[in-house]
Amino acid sequence: MNLDTDGLAVIESSSLDGVVASHVIEHVANPLGVIAEFGRALRFGGKLLLVVPDRHQTFDAPRRATPFSTVLAKQREKTTEVDEASIRDFCQAIYGQPPIHPPKVREWHDPTKLDADRLALHRRRSIHVHVWSPEEFASLIVCSMLDGSTAWRLESMYFSDHFPDRTADEFAFVLEKVPLASPNKLGRQFVDAWCHSVLDDTAVDSVRLARFEEALRRDCAEAAINSLPLQLFAAKHAALGMAAAQDRNTSLEVELKRAQIRAAEAIARAKALELSTSWKVTAPLRAVRRLFR
Known part of the structure; x- marks a missing residue:
């Protein structure tokens, strides 16, 4: 099944x-x-789980995020084939990094050797045509609703923050299909849900709110979407996120100082014990006990 040409036509x-x-x-x-085709196949209340690589956690890190204006243009043009520029962008980023693939695979990405066969290979889904961070992808979903393309409610999500070793290279959104309504209302609800999910989850870095606000502002500007009230709403949440991050850092600093005080007190007690008469008197007994351990 080719999603670009056939969608979910059989469903x-x-x-x-x-x-x-x-x-x-x-x-x-x-x-x-x-995404619109997924929405077509879903009933109202149906769920869409999207798991996407986080560009900051993968070999896509040097690449620029795919802006909403780009994917919007591809939707309006009804693009069905990966363009050569995207392939070259991917290959340039991969080939310019320290080797992460076997030599043979690495050669596939040599931007100076992209002949017709290799371009055809990469068009068969071998590359990341588009790249996003969680914040950038959230902005894409919001902008798609502001454009009237889709209607979703954010049910849940996860980031690499949720993994203690931070080795996860992906993020995921669970979206619920909802009836079409006012684009601004849908967008505001999504922004509110996304921001509160970040603020309410202590495992998630609240600085993500500022990154989301920045991505939304950039996408709206590049796609000429008039959403100033929504951007101000996101900016308000971003400010709350920065305040939460500062509070968290302050709490950590307080805990560190308390730990330092407790350590200093323990060292002082140990030194006092070493200087005490009882410690000196019992030293021979302790030496004998060590012999019989």
């Missing part, structure tokens, strides 16, 4: 309770078109 509209797309959306030529 009836509003017939599914759920769709899972794990490491899929970054490979397609027309992400908004594919």
Whole structure:
């Protein structure tokens, strides 16, 4: 099945309770078109799970995030094939890094050797055509609703923050299909849900709110979307996030100082014990006990 050309044509509209797309959306030529197709197949209340690589955690780190204006243009043009510019961008980023693939695979990404066969290979889903961080992808979803393309409610999400060793290279959103309504209302609800999920989860770095606000502002400007009230709403949450981050840092500093005080007190007690008469008198006894251990 080719999602760009066929979508989910074999599936009836509003017939599914759920769709899972794990490491899929970054490979397609027309992400908004594919997401809209997922929405078509879902009934109202149905869930869409999107698992996407976090560009900051993968070999995509040197690449610029795919802006909403780019994917919007591809949707309007009904793009069905990965363009050569995206392939070259990916290969340039991969080949310019320290080797992470076997030599043979690495050669596939040599931007100076992208002949017709290799371009065809990469068009068959071998590359990340699009790249995002969680904040940038959230902005994409909001902008798609402001554009009237889709209607979703954010049910839940996870980031690499939720893994203690921070080795996860992906993030995930669970979206619920909802009826079309005022784009600004849908966008505001999504922003509110996203921001509160970050603020209410102590495992998540609240600085993400500022990154989200920045991504939303950039996407709206590049796509000429008039959403100043929504951007101000996101900025308010970003300020709350920065305040929360500062409070968390202050709490950590207080705990560190308390630990330092407790350590100093323990050292002082140990030194006092060493200087005490009882410690000196019992020294021979302790030496004998050590002999019989």
